Amino acid sequence: MADLTVKIHNLELKNPVLTASGTFGYGREYDDFIDVNDLGGIIVKATTSKHREGNPYPRMAETPMGMLNAVGLQNKGIEYFVREIYPKLTEYNTNIIANVSDSTIEGYVNVARKMNKLDHIAAIELNISCPNVKEGGMAFGTSCPSAMAVTRAVREVYDKTLIVKLSPNVTSITDIALAVEEAGADSISLINTLLGMAIDSEKRKPVLSTITGGLSGPAIKPIALRMVWQVSKVVKVPVIGIGGIASASDAIEFLLAGASAVQIGTSNFIDPAITIKIIAGIEEYLIKHRIAKVKELTGALIT
Amino acid sequence: MKKQIAKLVVVENTPLNVKHNLLELKSHSPLTEMLPGQFVEIKVNGSESTYLRRPFSIHRVDYDKNTIHLLIKVVGKGTKSLSELEAGDSVDIIFPLGKGFSITENEEVLLVGGGCGVAPLYFLAEQLHRNGNTVNILIGGKSGEDILLHDQYKAYGNVFISTEDGSLGEKGMVTAHSIFSSHAGFGKIYCCGPDGMMRAVAHYAEKHKIPCEVSLENTMACGIGACLCCVVESVQGNVCVCTEGPVFESSTLKGWTVENEIGCSLD
Numbered sequence: 001m002a003d004l005t006v007k008i009h010n011l012e013l014k015n016p017v018l019t020a021s022g023t024f025g026y027g028r029e030y031d032d033f034i035d036v037n038d039l040g041g042i043i044v045k046a047t048t049s050k051h052r053e054g055n056p057y058p059r060m061a062e063t064p065m066g067m068l069n070a071v072g073l074q075n076k077g078i079e080y081f082v083r084e085i086y087p088k089l090t091e092y093n094t095n096i097i098a099n100v101s102d103s104t105i106e107g108y109v110n111v112a113r114k115m116n117k118l119d120h121i122a123a124i125e126l127n128i129s130c131p132n133v134k135e136g137g138m139a140f141g142t143s144c145p146s147a148m149a150v151t152r153a154v155r156e157v158y159d160k161t162l163i164v165k166l167s168p169n170v171t172s173i174t175d176i177a178l179a180v181e182e183a184g185a186d187s188i189s190l191i192n193t194l195l196g197m198a199i200d201s202e203k204r205k206p207v208l209s210t211i212t213g214g215l216s217g218p219a220i221k222p223i224a225l226r227m228v229w230q231v232s233k234v235v236k237v238p239v240i241g242i243g244g245i246a247s248a249s250d251a252i253e254f255l256l257a258g259a260s261a262v263q264i265g266t267s268n269f270i271d272p273a274i275t276i277k278i279i280a281g282i283e284e285y286l287i288k289h290r291i292a293k294v295k296e297l298t299g300a301l302i303t
Numbered sequence: 304m305k306k307q308i309a310k311l312v313v314v315e316n317t318p319l320n321v322k323h324n325l326l327e328l329k330s331h332s333p334l335t336e337m338l339p340g341q342f343v344e345i346k347v348n349g350s351e352s353t354y355l356r357r358p359f360s361i362h363r364v365d366y367d368k369n370t371i372h373l374l375i376k377v378v379g380k381g382t383k384s385l386s387e388l389e390a391g392d393s394v395d396i397i398f399p400l401g402k403g404f405s406i407t408e409n410e411e412v413l414l415v416g417g418g419c420g421v422a423p424l425y426f427l428a429e430q431l432h433r434n435g436n437t438v439n440i441l442i443g444g445k446s447g448e449d450i451l452l453h454d455q456y457k458a459y460g461n462v463f464i465s466t467e468d469g470s471l472g473e474k475g476m477v478t479a480h481s482i483f484s485s486h487a488g489f490g491k492i493y494c495c496g497p498d499g500m501m502r503a504v505a506h507y508a509e510k511h512k513i514p515c516e517v518s519l520e521n522t523m524a525c526g527i528g529a530c531l532c533c534v535v536e537s538v539q540g541n542v543c544v545c546t547e548g549p550v551f552e553s554s555t556l557k558g559w560t561v562e563n564e565i566g567c568s569l570d
Contacts, residue, residue, distance in 0.1 A: 057521060074534070272525075
């Protein structure tokens with residue numbers, strides 16, 4: 001048996017496979033298909049300070065090897081999360097990570113402060129990269145000063161592992177990564193979706209109600225891989241790779257590029273049991289290549 | 304009702320006309336209990352442009368043969384590829400998904416289906432008939448060839464047909480059929496079809512104070528309530544069609560209780 005454990009700051013993961021926020025609900029949506037406890041952890045749907053209805057339908061467009069979404073952070077707010085959702089999450093025996101978003105720094109701080117008091121929330125992932133909201137979200141993640149400001153403000157009220165999720169919609173991903181590391185991030189996850197667009201030529205109309213949306217799926221994997229590689233070379237904190245992972249070999253590519261763990265997102269929609277298959281596939285790879293620990297793969301790219 | 308991912312085998316793929324196929328899929332293990340109105344999600348292989356699964360209503364379940372029947376309308380590459388499946392091929396499927404129609408007892412009910420919207424109505428008619436209801440089934444389409452498998456419903460109720468070109472049944476929109484004026488006092492109306500048709504039927508039901516259930520077919524990604532892409536605006540805010548529906552009481556949908564603007568309102 002190979003050692004699949006990894007560490008993200010203070011977070012001990014039984015394996016490097018996490019689920020990406022917004023693609024895995026609150027875990028229970030997948031209970032019929034897998035034992036969620038077998039995962040390294042789950043990152044639950046973004047929580048904001050206040051209830052948000054999200055964007056109008058249509059919110060999704062299928063694209064070659066991927067999809068655009070414009071959900072817009074639909075959730076019932078932190079109060080509801082603490083009261084109704086959190087108690088159910090405590091029944092899981094794996095790391096529960098909360099994705100935190102908002103439109104103002106005060107909002108982020110409010111959510112982070114409340115998450116800090118919840119024992120079973122092992123870490124938070126600061127979402128400064130959602131492309132589907134008019135205010136906040138990606139706006140924070142596309143400039144160094146604002147990315148630093150929101151990370152610093154949350155760092156002051158949050159004691160546990162703080163992961164910051166970056167947007168790929170920037171000129172220099174390494175500048176943003178260095179900025180949030182300096183502001184106190186314990187780990188960096190990337191990438192969130194790429195801003196994209198779909199048009200129905202017959203109707204001469206955009207497919208999405210918001211016109212633009214976030215692209216995810218295997219189509220974005222090469223970009224994600226490149227950004228993980230660039231970022232992991234310049235930061236000291238552990239990096240979590242996200243973007244179009246659909247197989248164990250995809251996951252291993254991200255580890256080789258420098259990630260310590262990975263998140264599986266859109267692929268959960270195609271195969272709700274994909275995460276378990278990826279974990280098994282990583283172990284097979286380690287055995288086949290006589291590698292004792294998955295940690296040894298991180299950054300082991302031969303160039 | 305536990306959801307499952309399975310590989311089912313194509314028993315038969317029968318072309319009904321140029322656009323429609325009836326696909327019969329067999330399970331090796333005994334089929335779980337399913338409800339009329341529930342749906343499945345099928346993975347389409349072989350094309351980069353058909354990345355996501357495709358949702359289909361369950362048309363019929365044959366527990367004796369352990370098969371599920373799906374009515375497939377060819378609208379794009381994914382459904383085209385499914386229409387070309389042959390006996391013996393394997394299909395990757397997730398089922399059963401969503402909430403089905405509620406089955407009333409000992410009432411006179413009306414089922415309205417437009418085009419491929421008849422897909423869940425066979426299964427529904429069968430269950431309603433079994434529960435002692437007097438079942439009326441109204442099927443509408445552009446022309447006679449769009450009226451699919453109408454003879455099969457006769458075992459469970461009275462069948463009424465309307466076509467826009469008058470080639471089969473009454474001429475006109477389905478919502479203009481004489482059954483709406485000649486029959487009174489349906490205990491319940493069930494409806495599946497184009498959005499405008501369902502809104503018109505829902506409006507009729509509201510006006511006559513008849514409970515009405517409609518089955519929506521919003522675009523979906525996951526089908527299991529995780530992605531929040533398929534939402535409809537309900538009186539409780541945006542809810543997932545894949546888990547809270549696809550069947551909804553029309554009175555719970557926002558904007559469905561006012562007269563529609565498509566010119567086929569019913570009295």
